[in-house]
Amino acid sequence: MKLKCCRKMAAITVTTMRKVVAFILAVSVDLLLFYASGFAVFHSVFGHFTRLWLCAALRWLALIGVSLLTLGVPKALLIRFITVHSLLPAVFETGTNAFYREESECGQLGDVRCWLMFSPTGKEKKQKARVLFMRVVRLYRHDYPLMLGGLVFLSLAVICEMFIPFYTGRVIDILGSNYHENDFLSALVFMGLYSLGSSVSAGCRGGLLTCAIHSFTCRIKVMLFEALTKQEIGFFETIKTGEITSRLFKDTTLVGKTVGLNVNVLLRTFLKTMGMIYLMMNLSWKLTFLVLMETPITGLLQNIYDTHYQRLSLAMQGSLALANEAANEVVSGIRVVRSFNTEKHETRRYDNCLMDTHKLSIRQSTVGAVYLLSQRVRRLVMQVFVLYYGRLFIQSGQITMGNLVSFILYQSNLGTSIRTLTYVFGDMLNSVGAAGKVFEYLDRKALVSTDGKLQPDQLRGDISFRSLNFAYPANPNKTVLQDFSLELKPGQITALVGPSGEGKSTCVSLLERFYEPQEGEILLDGKPLKYYDHCFLHKKIAVVNQEPVLFSGTIRQNIEYGLKGCSLDEIKEAAVKANAHDFIMQLEKGYDTEVGEGGGQLSKSERQRIAIARALIRRPQVLILDEITSSLDAENENKIQQSLSSIPNQTLLVIAHRLKTIENADQIVVVSGGKVKERGTHQELMDMKGSYYKLKEELFTEGNSPQ
Numbered sequence: 259m260k261l262k263c264c265r266k267m268a269a270i271t272v273t274t275m276r277k278v279v280a281f282i283l284a285v286s287v288d289l290l291l292f293y294a295s296g297f298a299v300f301h302s303v304f305g306h307f308t309r310l311w312l313c314a315a316l317r318w319l320a321l322i323g324v325s326l327l328t329l330g331v332p333k334a335l336l337i338r339f340i341t342v343h344s345l346l347p348a349v350f351e352t353g354t355n356a357f358y359r360e361e362s363e364c365g366q367l368g369d370v371r372c373w374l375m376f377s378p379t380g381k382e383k384k385q386k387a388r389v390l391f392m393r394v395v396r397l398y399r400h401d402y403p404l405m406l407g408g409l410v411f412l413s414l415a416v417i418c419e420m421f422i423p424f425y426t427g428r429v430i431d432i433l434g435s436n437y438h439e440n441d442f443l444s445a446l447v448f449m450g451l452y453s454l455g456s457s458v459s460a461g462c463r464g465g466l467l468t469c470a471i472h473s474f475t476c477r478i479k480v481m482l483f484e485a486l487t488k489q490e491i492g493f494f495e496t497i498k499t500g501e502i503t504s505r506l507f508k509d510t511t512l513v514g515k516t517v518g519l520n521v522n523v524l525l526r527t528f529l530k531t532m533g534m535i536y537l538m539m540n541l542s543w544k545l546t547f548l549v550l551m552e553t554p555i556t557g558l559l560q561n562i563y564d565t566h567y568q569r570l571s572l573a574m575q576g577s578l579a580l581a582n583e584a585a586n587e588v589v590s591g592i593r594v595v596r597s598f599n600t601e602k603h604e605t606r607r608y609d610n611c612l613m614d615t616h617k618l619s620i621r622q623s624t625v626g627a628v629y630l631l632s633q634r635v636r637r638l639v640m641q642v643f644v645l646y647y648g649r650l651f652i653q654s655g656q657i658t659m660g661n662l663v664s665f666i667l668y669q670s671n672l673g674t675s676i677r678t679l680t681y682v683f684g685d686m687l688n689s690v691g692a693a694g695k696v697f698e699y700l701d702r703k704a705l706v707s708t709d710g711k712l713q714p715d716q717l718r719g720d721i722s723f724r725s726l727n728f729a730y731p732a733n734p735n736k737t738v739l740q741d742f743s744l745e746l747k748p749g750q751i752t753a754l755v756g757p758s759g760e761g762k763s764t765c766v767s768l769l770e771r772f773y774e775p776q777e778g779e780i781l782l783d784g785k786p787l788k789y790y791d792h793c794f795l796h797k798k799i800a801v802v803n804q805e806p807v808l809f810s811g812t813i814r815q816n817i818e819y820g821l822k823g824c825s826l827d828e829i830k831e832a833a834v835k836a837n838a839h840d841f842i843m844q845l846e847k848g849y850d851t852e853v854g855e856g857g858g859q860l861s862k863s864e865r866q867r868i869a870i871a872r873a874l875i876r877r878p879q880v881l882i883l884d885e886i887t888s889s890l891d892a893e894n895e896n897k898i899q900q901s902l903s904s905i906p907n908q909t910l911l912v913i914a915h916r917l918k919t920i921e922n923a924d925q926i927v928v929v930s931g932g933k934v935k936e937r938g939t940h941q942e943l944m945d946m947k948g949s950y951y952k953l954k955e956e957l958f959t960e961g962n963s964p965q
């Protein structure tokens with residue numbers, strides 16, 4: 259008896275398994291044919307409508323074939339379903355064309371949309387989304403084994419999960435009717451096995467997919483970061499830092515989710531939904547149609563809610579970013595806040611920012627509450643209907659009590675699945691949008707190219723600015739340099755002087771190839787700068803700026819920044835020339851002292867001297883000092899000057915406000931209005947009694963000079 263019962267149970271399971279396998283097979287064949295029909299090659303060979311109808315016929319034949327092979331002769335209802343399903347895209351497309359004279363292109367993503375009855379999106383947008391999506395899939399190729407493992411476990415979890423409500427209903431039926439212990443025990447065992455299988459598979463699926471997503475996100479973040487570091491300086495001036503960091507942190511994570519999470523959730527939920535509909539149909543097709551009647555309402559409500567919620571979430575993120583920015587500004591500039599007594603004003607500003615966030619959060623909660631209410635009402639109404647008709651069907655013997663319980667369990671799962679499908683589909687479109695933004699930066703070619711190959715063994719350091727015209731990308735209407743020409747010779751010191759904001763530092767930026775002049779060119783030893791290899795150029799031309807930037811790390815790491823394998827002796831030699839060695843040796847850990855974030859644990863003069871050592875260790879052929887003296891005292895300045903002038907054949911370009919620094923220069927160039935106004939030695943220019951003479955009177959007298 260016990261054996262017979264087990265056999266009966268096993269037979270039921272085998273039949274149901276066979277049906278589920280047939281179902282999965284049919285869905286796979288169907289999707290394969292549908293997606294294959296979207297390929298451009300079929301489009302060009304058959305034409306749009308022939309392709310659609312041909313595909314519809316093939317899908318119909320394939321689905322009927324699968325049903326015949328696995329289930330035997332299909333029932334009339336199944337044939338009707340297959341016919342409607344296969345013809346839907348072709349009918350939809352032909353109808354759209356007939357009524358609106360336009361192609362809706364019910365393509366790959368459109369298929370899901372047809373079912374979920376979403377509003378159509380543009381053909382171009384969809385095409386773009388498809389291309390982006392495929393690109394993300396290709397980028398995942400390193401994680402294909404993990405993804406594949408995840409998919410296998412996903413399918414197992416779904417299959418096992420689908421049987422649990424079925425056995426719950428069976429247990430109730432066994433308990434309710436004439437109770438057989440064996441039936442009851444075997445139903446319990448199967449239920450336990452399916453629960454265990456579903457939990458283990460779900461765990462494995464989660465683990466594998468999370469690993470794949472993390473590894474992908476890390477990879478794409480590094481790729482994007484590398485692409486960003488190669489962009490020209492103008493790019494960083496025209497695009498807000500917030501936008502760049504948002505793409506680097508937020509959008510890359512979203513892209514990772516596109517395939518890794520969303521596709522899996524979509525696939526799992528889709529399979530589960532179809533499986534549940536199938537099992538519900540088996541339990542009672544009349545009740546199933548009743549439940550399915552409210553599906554469009556569920557999808558629509560979810561769609562409206564998601565759109566509103568996402569819009570509010572975006573606004574919240576923006577408002578939070580503003581509040582954070584306000585707080586950061588105050589924390590980093592707390593000295594200014596304290597000295598100007600603006601604590602209250604800044605607190606009010608922060609409070610205002612937070613109030614905006616608070617208002618948005620209230621709106622978000624209200625939308626959430628209304629949505630929850632509508633969902634509850636919808637579910638309640640549907641439950642009342644199902645219970646009412648369920649009772650009628652039990653009375654007429656069309657369904658058992660256990661089957662009704664199974665049906666209700668499936669029904670509540672079905673609602674969740676449809677909501678998930680709607681949400682994930684919308685979220686996937688968002689993620690694809692984020693992928694577009696990430697790829698935009700990944701594909702961007704820097705406007706100032708770094709493709710030069712020239713690396714001569716010998717470099718003299720002859721520099722020639724030839725008729726430069728230049729405007730900054732951030733302000734293209736303001737010409738900063740006009741017909742600017744200048745020669746810098748090896749072994750000579752050239753000093754650029756002039757009033758503030760007249761274009762001196764701009765010359766340095768162009769020499770460093772931060773920007774490309776709109777007209778004219780800069781030659782190094784007779785060859786345009788862009789022909790030189792990027793690394794070679796920045797080793798041979800070194801710059802020390804007026805605001806030295808150090809990175810967190812030790813003094814030693816900061817001096818050898820960007821170079822590999824420098825010995826401590828070389829580092830010390832550079833530090834001695836920069837007059838930094840003495841103060842470094844007085845520190846407890848010497849060259850291994852941490853400088854803190856941005857070099858914050860050192861004084862400005864110390865930071866400046868480390869920055870000079872960092873430039874000198876490269877033994878540059880061209881050295882540029884851009885107003886470094888503003889943070890050095892006279893003694894330090896003298897010592898540095900002496901050691902710099904002792905380097906033979908070096909081309910030295912100095913921008914300075916102090917007389918001492920430039921008096922000894924071989925050539926002094928007065929820059930005014932973006933042009934070279936005067937040129938000569940100190941004495942020659944003094945004798946001319948022109949702009950330099952006036953500047954000397956105004957700026958360079960020691961008492962007046964900036965210290």
Ligand SMILES: Nc1ncnc2c1ncn2[C@@H]1O[C@H](COP(=O)(O)OP(=O)(O)OP(=O)(O)O)[C@@H](O)[C@H]1O
Pocket residue numbers: 495730731732733738756757758759760761762763764765
């Ligand atoms: N990144 C930028 N984007 C747009 N305009 C800029 C940028 N940098 C400088 N400018 C503008 O270009 C002009 C020349 O600036 P530059 O820094 O070359 O002057 P400078 O002579 O070196 O001044 P200072 O002696 O004060 O350093 C100024 O009017 C300045 O406002």
